[in-house]
Amino acid sequence: QKEVEQNSGPLSVPEGAIASLNCTYSDRVSQSFFWYRQYSGKSPELIMSIYSNGDKEDGRFTAQLNKASQYVSLLIRDSQPSDSATYLCAVSNAGGTSYGKLTFGQGTILTVHP
Amino acid sequence: EADIYQTPRYLVIGTGKKITLECSQTMGHDKMYWYQQDPGMELHLIHYSYGVNSTEKGDLSSESTVSRIRTEHFPLTLESARPSHTSQYLCASSATSGRSADTQYFGPGTRLTVL
Numbered sequence: 001q002k003e004v005e006q007n008s009g010p011l012s013v014p015e016g017a018i019a020s021l022n023c024t025y026s027d028r029v030s031q032s033f034f035w036y037r038q039y040s041g042k043s044p045e046l047i048m049s050i051y052s053n054g055d056k057e058d059g060r061f062t063a064q065l066n067k068a069s070q071y072v073s074l075l076i077r078d079s080q081p082s083d084s085a086t087y088l089c090a091v092s093n094a095g096g097t098s099y100g101k102l103t104f105g106q107g108t109i110l111t112v113h114p
Numbered sequence: 115e116a117d118i119y120q121t122p123r124y125l126v127i128g129t130g131k132k133i134t135l136e137c138s139q140t141m142g143h144d145k146m147y148w149y150q151q152d153p154g155m156e157l158h159l160i161h162y163s164y165g166v167n168s169t170e171k172g173d174l175s176s177e178s179t180v181s182r183i184r185t186e187h188f189p190l191t192l193e194s195a196r197p198s199h200t201s202q203y204l205c206a207s208s209a210t211s212g213r214s215a216d217t218q219y220f221g222p223g224t225r226l227t228v229l
Contacts, residue, residue, distance in 0.1 A: 032216040043204050043220040044157070088157070092216035100145050100164065100208060102218055104157045 003027060003103045004091050010109035019076040021108050023089030026070065032092035033065055034102065035074045037085045044088055048074065079112040086110070117141055120205050120221040127195055128229050135190045135224045137205035144210040146188040147218065148172070148180060151202045163188055164210075195228040202226070 007022040021035075032051055036044035048063040050056045050072065056063045062075040072091075076083055089105040118139040127133055139146065148161040149172075159172030163182040177199070178192050188207075192199055202225050206218040 034217065041153075041225075043223045046217060046219065049214070049217055090218075100210075100216060101147075101159065101162065102216065106156050 002106070004089055004105040006087075006089050006105035006108045008108070010111055012111045012113060013079050015079060015081060015112055015114050017079050017112075019079045019083065019110055019112070021074040021076075021087050021089075021110065023072045023074075023091075023105055024070055025072070025089075025091045025103075027091070027093055027103075028067075028070065030070075030091045030093055033063070033072045034090040034092075035061075035063060035072075036088040036090060036104075037083075038088060038107070039085045047087075076110075079110075081112050081114055084111050118205060118207055118219055118221040120203075120224050122224060123222060124225050124227075126227045126229065129194075129196055131195050133192050133195055133226070135203055135205075135226070137188045137190070137221055138186050139188075139207040139219075139221075140186060141207060141209070141219070142185065143207035143219075144185065145208045146182065147206040147208075148178075148188070148190050149204040149206065150174060150176065151204060153202070157204070161190065195226075197228045200226060200228050 004025045013019045035048045038044045050063040050065045060077045064073045086107040088107045090102040121136045144165045146163045149157045158174035160176040161180040163169045204223045205221040208218045
C-alpha cells in the first residue's frame with residue numbers, strides 16, 4: 001500500500017459542478033496535510049493546508065480532514081475550466097528523521113469541460 | 115507569494131557535460147528540497163537540507179550532488195550528464211518553525227534535456 005493514495009483519475013466534471021478529490025494516508029502520526037495544484041509543465045502551487053479534523057474553506061475550495069479514517073479531501077465548488085490541472089495531496093510526518101518532508105500522492109488529473 | 119528562484123529554466127546539453135542547477139530563496143527558510151519529476155509522473159524527492167552544511171539524500175536515488183553553504187542557496191550538480199537525467203527538477207523550501215513549518219513552496223523548475 002502506498003503511503004499517500006489519491007483517487008484514480010482522470011476526473012471530468014462539467015463547468016459549474018462540484019469536483020471532489022480524495023486522498024488516504026497510511027501513517028497515523030501524520031499531522032499536516034496539503035493540497036497542491038499543478039498545471040501541465042509548471043511547478044506545484046499550494047491551494048490549501050489543513051491540520052485539524054473538520055472542514056476548512058477558502059473561496060471555492062474546501063478541505064476536509066478525518067484523522068480517524070486517515071482521509072483528506074478537497075472540494076472545488078463552481079468548477080471552472082481554469083481549474084483543470086493535476087491535484088496533489090501531500091502529507092507531513094510528525095517528526096524523527098522524516099521531519100519536514102512531504103510525502104506526495106500520485107496526483108489526480110481534473111478536467112472541467114464547458 | 116513564494117520567493118524561490120531557479121536557473122536556468124530550460125537547459126539542453128550534451129552527454130558528459132557537467133551542469134549545475136541553481137536554486138535560491140529569499141524567505142530565510144532553513145529547509146530546502148530538490149525533486150525530480152518526469153512528465154505526467156509523480157514527484158520524487160532526491161535531496162534535502164535542514165540548514166547550512168546539512169544535506170541528505172532523498173527517497174529516489176540520484177547521481178546528482180548538492181551543497182548548502184549559504185541558507186538561501188541550494189545548488190544541484192551533475193558531474194557527467196546522461197540522457198537518463200532528462201527530467202524536470204523542482205526546488206522547494208519551507209520554514210523551520212511556526213504553524214506553516216511544513217508548507218513547501220516550489221520554484222518554477224528547470225527542464226533538463228540531455229542529448
